[in-house]
Amino acid sequence: MASTSTGTPHPAEGVPAGAADTVERGPEPSVDAAGARPAGPARASARASAPASTRDAARVRTPRPAPAAAAGQMPATPDDVATALAAVADASDALFLQRFFKTGPGEYGEGDVFIGVRVPALRAVVKRIGPLPLVVIRELLESPVHEHRLAGLVGLNTLFARASAARTRDDEERERLAAFYLSAVRAGRVNNWDLVDASAEFILGEYLFDRPRLLLDELLDDGDLWWRRVALLTTFGFIKRKDASTTLALASRVLDIGDRRDLTQKATGWMLREVGKRVDRVLLVAFLDENAHRMPAVMLSYATEHLDAEARAGYRARRR
Structure with missing residues (x-):
């Protein structure tokens, strides 16, 4: 795929029934997940109420590839994901979503591109393909296609959840993934409300809790x-x-x-x-x-x- 969120939008956003099950550049993980700039006096309010840290966030390390979905199976490529999503896309849904997510000139989603994939179908595609390597997630987040970026975030959530689970906990990996996500946010790849709502709490909300x-x-x-x-x-x-x-x-x-x-x-x-x-x-x-x-x-x-x-x-x- 040429360089071209998880979860259903929350009902708080007033999503019409037809959109409730529908559905942003690829960052380099080079930013400390705890924040690169020191906070000034204006930022003291939230800082003052945060619980004590168990330790400072570590510097970002080079991401490790995710394992293949099954033994002997080659990891998915961005083209694999794009092709699978195209197979379940619907042109009429794409037109509706272009309007609903305000993609017109001067609107908050200006320039975003939809192919018309509903969230259940998108989740099924990502699950079927298996764990996405971080390099694939990076390329999906580079895509101008909204559903490609959402699929990347679904995959990133899966990697973070696995690195956070009791049996497979990997604090080093959690640091890398949180930093990767933060870089994506800062690069403008998580750039619509459904993409934010589908990822922020599951990655930064977990990583920053303590x-x-x-x-x-x-x-x-x-x-x-x-x-x-x-x-x-x-x-x-x-x-x-x-x-x-x-x-x-x-x-x-x-x-x-x-x-x-x-x-x-x-x-x-x-x-x-x-x-x-x-x-x-x-x-x-x-x-x-x-x-x-x-x-x-x-x-x-x-x-x-x-x-x-x-x-x-x-x-x-x-x-x-």
């Missing part, structure tokens, strides 16, 4: 829409382990920055809602009591979705 989280301050403060969303969605991994500290710090920072972009507001409100649902409703209510007056309507609506009607109306009434 490490310093300066990286998330850096990504949030940069201002790039997708970097900021990666920072926010990474905290979903923390939330699922009952740690809401970084989510609350980053949500407050989004309000301080004044980012009113719809996708940022949805991501922030969604994570706040998950804090109330999965960690402690008291934490959500305390955040709302302090900040509802300055929360944009979309963020507030998402954050209060699981509250009763009277409580939602009360918080809406506090907005300026």
Whole structure:
């Protein structure tokens, strides 16, 4: 294949029923997964709430190839993946997805290309092909085709999950894979909301849980829409382990920055809602009591979705 996310988009994004089961350059792993730049005073909020690290992230090493899917079987190539995806693509789905993911001039997904592969079919293709070597994942992430990049992220999630499992845990490999993913984010390859949502929590959310989280301050403060969303969605991994500290710090920072972009507001409100649902409703209510007056309507609506009607109306009434 010439150089040409996992998971179904979350219902928080308002995905139509027809898109709920549908479906970004290839990085060199040269960046420390804990973040390359020191955080300034403006980034202290999330850093202050992070748990102590067991150790500093190691420098990035050259990635090792993934094993073949079965003994005696040659590892898949990028062309293998592209051909298998093309076989299950649908032209009408491609047209719909081009519109739904805002690929027109000036839109957030400008220039993205879809071939029309639904997520269940995409997952089945990657599973059938077997573990993807990192060199193949890199080339898939270089592709202008959205589903190729999503397949690469599905494969990367699989490698990271295997390196994190109790029986096959490999901390060195986890470091390499987290750094590889971060490089892909910084190179603009994870560049649509479904790609972010399908990968950030499963890689950085797992890798950074017991490490310093300066990286998330850096990504949030940069201002790039997708970097900021990666920072926010990474905290979903923390939330699922009952740690809401970084989510609350980053949500407050989004309000301080004044980012009113719809996708940022949805991501922030969604994570706040998950804090109330999965960690402690008291934490959500305390955040709302302090900040509802300055929360944009979309963020507030998402954050209060699981509250009763009277409580939602009360918080809406506090907005300026």
